Amino acid sequence: MSKTSLKPYPAALVFGVPGAGKGTQGEILSRIPGFFHLSSGVIFRKLDAKSEEGRIVREYSARGELAPDEVTMRIFKNWLEGQRAAERFRPREHLLLLDGIPRNLAQCEMLKQICDVKLVIHLMCDDEEAMIDRIRRRAVLENRPDDASESVTRRRFEVYRQESLPVLNYYPKSLIKDIESTGIHSHVLLECLKHLVPVLLENFPRDEQGRRVKDYPLPPLPKTLDGWRAD
Template structure:
C-alpha cells in the first residue's frame, strides 16, 4: 500500500491564537541560516508553491507516484536510479545532478557550494525549492508525466523535515533502503569515485567521513517517516546487476499495480 509521511507535527501545524510560529523556523525564511539538526517538535509551516512564478508552472493536482532510493553516500543510489530511469514508466531524478548543473556563480549556486564543500546538507527550504522547480520543468517539457510515470527520487528527501514538506506532493509507494554496515568499503568507493571524476576535494578522507556522519545524523532518520511495510532493505555491495535485480523485484510489481492501465 502507498504511504505518506506519518508524522503530523509539520504537515498542518496548528497554533494557539495567542502564539504564532517563529519566523526563523519557517522554511521560506531560512535561506541564509546555517544547517540545523532536525528536531521533531519544532513547528514549521508547509511549503507552498508560488503561483506568480512564471518560469515554474504549477504541479499536477494529483499526488505524484514516487519511489525513494535511500542510502549513505557510496551505496550506488545514482547508479541504480540512472538504470531505472532508462526503463519506460520510470523517471529518475537525482538531486545531486540538479545541484551540480546549477550556475556556481549564481546566488543560489554560491549558497549551495558554501555547504557542499564542507560536506554539510543544504538547508531544507533551498533544497525543496530547487527540487520543485525541476519537477515543474519536467512536467512542462513532457519528460515526466505524473499519470503514467513513477518518479524515482535519488538524494531527496534528505531530512525528516524535507519528507514532511514533500508529503503534500508525493505518494510514496516504496522506500528502497541501500543499507551497508561496512563504512570502510563506502569510504574507498567514494575516494575512487571522486578521483575518477577529478573532484579532489571530495576525495579527502575527512570530507568523506563527514558526509557519512551527516547521513547518519540527518538523513537516516527519514526512514522513520514511512511505514515499515514499504521499506525494503537491499545490500548495495553486490554487483550492479545483482543490486538491480533486487530492486526490480520490489518496484516492478508497484509499476504494474499503480500504472498498469496507463502503460498498456
C-alpha cells in the same frame, strides 16, 4: 507541484549511505520505461555556480553538510516542474525515483505536498570504509573535488547518521525494502526491480496512449555495469 495537478506524484525513494549505489541504480532504472530518476546530486551539480542557489549549495557541499531545506526543496520542485513542462517527466506514466530527496525529517514533511511515497528502496552497506573507498575512486573518475577530501567524506557520513537515517523511521515499515548494495550491480538491480515493478503496475496500469505498462519492451542495458556511478 503545479496548480493543475490533482494529487501528489507517486514516487519511490532510493535511499542509503553515501556511496551505496543510489545513483548507479537510479541511472540504470531510468532506461526502463515507466521510471523517471531524479537525483539531487545531479541537479545540484548543474546549478550555475554564480547563482545564489548554486553558491549556497556549493558552500554547504564543500563542508559535507546538507543545504538548507527551503533551498533544497525549492530547487527540487522547480527542476521537477521544468522536466514536466518539457515533457521529459510524464506524471501519467512515470514512477518518480527520488535519489537524495528527502535527506531529513523536515524534507519528508515538505515532500508530502509534492510526492506520494509508495516505496523506500534502502540500499544497505555496513562497511563504511568500503563506501569511503568507493567514493574516493569515483572522485578521481568524475573529477569531484569534494568527494576527494577524506574529511569532507567522513563528515557526510556523520550527517547521514544524524539527519538522514531517521528518514527510515518516518515511513511505515511495510514500505521499506532492505537491499544489500555491495554485490554486483546487476544483482542489486534485480532486487530493486522485484519491489519496484509491482508499485509501477499498481499505479500506472496504462500510459497516456492506453498501452499496458507490463507490455513495454525493455531497452538494451549496458553489457557491463562495473563503470556506473555509486552515489
